[in-house]
Amino acid sequence: MVKTVKYNALLIVVGVLGSGLFVLTGQQPAPSGVFTSAQAEAGRKAYEDTCGKCHTPTLLGRKGDPGELPPVSSLPVYMQEMASGPVPPLAGADFMGRWGSRKTAELTERINQAVGAFPPEGTNIPVPGHAPAESDPTAVNITAWVLQVNGARAGTVPLTKTTAIIVRSITADQTRQADAH
Numbered sequence: 001m002v003k004t005v006k007y008n009a010l011l012i013v014v015g016v017l018g019s020g021l022f023v024l025t026g027q028q029p030a031p032s033g034v035f036t037s038a039q040a041e042a043g044r045k046a047y048e049d050t051c052g053k054c055h056t057p058t059l060l061g062r063k064g065d066p067g068e069l070p071p072v073s074s075l076p077v078y079m080q081e082m083a084s085g086p087v088p089p090l091a092g093a094d095f096m097g098r099w100g101s102r103k104t105a106e107l108t109e110r111i112n113q114a115v116g117a118f119p120p121e122g123t124n125i126p127v128p129g130h131a132p133a134e135s136d137p138t139a140v141n142i143t144a145w146v147l148q149v150n151g152a153r154a155g156t157v158p159l160t161k162t163t164a165i166i167v168r169s170i171t172a173d174q175t176r177q178a179d180a181h
C-alpha cells in the first residue's frame with residue numbers, strides 16, 4: 001500500500017516535470033492535421049483560378065517589378081491595377097511574420113473577404129464584393145491550401161471557419177526559423 005502511494009507520487013512528479021520541459025523548450029509535438037487533403041486540393045484549384053493571378057502560383061506575391069509572372073497584361077482587366085503594385089505573399093517568412101502568431105480562424109476570415117472580392121469559379125457569390133454564403137466552403141478550402149504550402153500536413157479532421165489553431169504551431173520548421181530572423 002505504502003509502496004503504491006509512493007509510486008503514484010513519483011509518476012505525478014515525472015508527469016509535471018515532463019510537461020514543464022515541453023513548455024520550456026517549445027518542443028510540443030505538432031498537433032495532427034487540422035484540414036484534409038481534399039480541402040487543400042479544392043483550395044488549390046480555387047486559388048489558382050483567381051487569387052493566384054495576383055498572389056502568383058507560388059503564393060510568394062509580387063513586388064511590382066517588370067517580368068513577374070503571370071504578366072499583369074494577361075490578367076482580367078479589373079485585376080490589373082491591383083496586380084501592378086506589391087501583392088503580399090501568402091507563404092514564406094514575411095507571411096509567417098504577419099500571420100504566424102494568429103489563429104487559423106482569423107486567416108480564414110481574411111481569406112473569406114478576398115473570396116468575396118474575387119469569387120473563384122464554383123462559389124455561389126451573386127456579385128463580386130458581396131460576402132460568400134455562410135456555408136460556402138471556398139475560404140476554408142483556400143486556407144487549407146495556404147497552410148499546406150506553408151508546410152502544414154493534412155490529416156483526417158476537416159478545417160472549419162472556427163478552427164482556432166495558432167498558424168505557426170502547424171507549419172514547417174524552416175518557416176518558424178525564417179520567422180525568427
Ligand code: HEC
Pocket residue numbers: 047050051052053054055078079080082083086087088089090095098110111114115118119120142
Ligand atoms: C487583383 C489582384 C488580387 C487578387 C485577384 C487577389 N488578391 Fe489578395 N491581395 C491583393 C493585394 C494588392 C493585397 C494587399 C492589399 C490589401 O490587403 O487589400 C491583398 C491582400 C490579401 C491578403 C492579406 C495578406 C496579408 O498578409 O495582409 C490575403 C489573405 C489575400 N489577399 C488573399 C487572397 C485570396 C485568397 C484571393 C482569391 C480569392 C485573393 N487574395 C485575390 C491582390 C489580390
